[in-house]
Amino acid sequence: MIEFRNVYKTYDNGTKALRDLNLRVNEGEFVFIVGSSGAGKSTLLKILMREETPNSGEVIVNNTRLSTLKHRDIPYYRRTLGMVFQDFRLIPNMTVFDNVAFAMRVTGASTKAIRKKVPYVLAHVGLAEKSKCFPNELSGGEQQRVGLARALINNPALIIADEPTGNVDPRMSFEIVDMLNQINRNNGTTILMVTHEHALVRKFRRRIIEIQNGELVADSGPEVDYYV
Amino acid sequence: MFNNFKYLVREGLRNAWANRLMTLASVGVLVCCLVLMGSAVLVSVNISHAMKWLQDQNVVMVFLNSTVSGSDASYTVSDVRNQILSVDNVDENNIEFISKEEGFQSLLDRFDEKLRIIDSLGDTANILPDAFRVGFKDPTRYETTVQQLKNLDVVYTVRDNRKYAEKLMGINKTVTVVGVWIVGLLLVVSLFIITNTIKLTMMVRKLEISIMKSVGATDWFIRMPFLVEGIVIGLTAGILSFALVSYIYSAATSAISSIMSAGALPYMSMIWWLLLAFVGSGVLSGALGSLFSIGKYLKDDGGVSGD
Ligand SMILES: Nc1ncnc2c1ncn2[C@@H]1O[C@H](COP(=O)(O)OP(=O)(O)O)[C@@H](O)[C@H]1O
């Protein structure tokens, strides 16, 4: 599903964010990425989103070599991903419904399909009643569930979450990771989640990768027992 | 993709409205630009028209160096007419004697009240010579015929319409050159303002754009609302300046036609072309402005997670 081969990333200002990173994640795995601040975790995710490109090495996602992607192919590649961010990234002047619908509309979906699918996904994350609310009327946990609904709306094969619980209180954090866990178990969606919260990592007992100074320093190993 | 089209147009209109102060500024500058451009073109077109009219006249005024009418006449009118007819290109059916009194009167008529004072001076003010209006059979031999007429002893000078045409051509060139510079400059200014208006929208919509990118919007999808915003600016400016120029033109032509016998081109004959030109150049500048402003932003594959 995901493969990093000898990936180096140095930013224009000379910061070495990733050094010789090698990583393989199978389809259907749930991976926690941990490491101290500035270790290179977000850089790894940004390379997966094709927001940054490595200086050397190869990254392959779903049989696509990211280095061969042309500018015009990138939108179509990104439609196969779901992204969840720490700051939710919801549009303040759009309702919950419209925020989720937005991600579908971008792909050229019809209004009819949008009307059918959005309520379904909102119900799935427990926000059916909040569909007419605006983001500022919701708690952090609820806002992040809207973010999750938006990430799910286009049926991605891979969900990338960068500290999704960073702005959410602990009880809600558990709920959100539980939801991701369910999505992974029920749909086989591969999930990569960066987090600082050790309590969550211990609780869910999934694969753990640790990055320090741009290097992979620990890996609990692939979850071969879930998908063979 | 077509229900998307409706959505994207609505978004563009929303942008233009949310940003109405800058939208208005852009429209204003573009209107100035288009009105000046339109005026320059209309002036130039009218000068060409007058030039053509003058040339089509194919007629010259032959002024005589001695009097042929009145008591002190040294030649008779028919003598001179025969001399002029001896030039072979002169059309015998298109030759007319105009005495100095008649010439003076028509001059006075043309300038109306303002020169009544000269009229009151009486004959002593009339320094016009007697003249013939002479038409040519073959307009292609214009230059040589004029020269032949000038060579006649009896002829003082020939008023050559082509000379006027050349003068007009000179004015026309100046109008065109000055017009091109003004328009070029203003076009740059308009583009700059439109570009900045749309950049402002982009700043406001930065989050939206980055989310669009993250969920896989194509460049065209992201561009469309901005393009619509630019086109709305251009269209509004095009229609406004068309209305403005129409008004100015109709006011100006009624003034011009009283002085110039060639008359101005009737507006109705070119109204559709002008509407098309105004709206077309407005929309084009609006569209270009928005494409410029968002171009660089889209080239960058980053800006997805927004930091
Ligand atoms: N756009 C950038 N330009 C320059 N340096 C950057 C950029 N993004 C991140 N960095 C640097 O790269 C290193 C890794 O950053 P990041 O991947 O965001 O770490 P993490 O997410 O693990 O905290 C840090 O030292 C950070 O300052």
Ligand SMILES: [Mg+2]
């Ligand atoms: Mg980070």
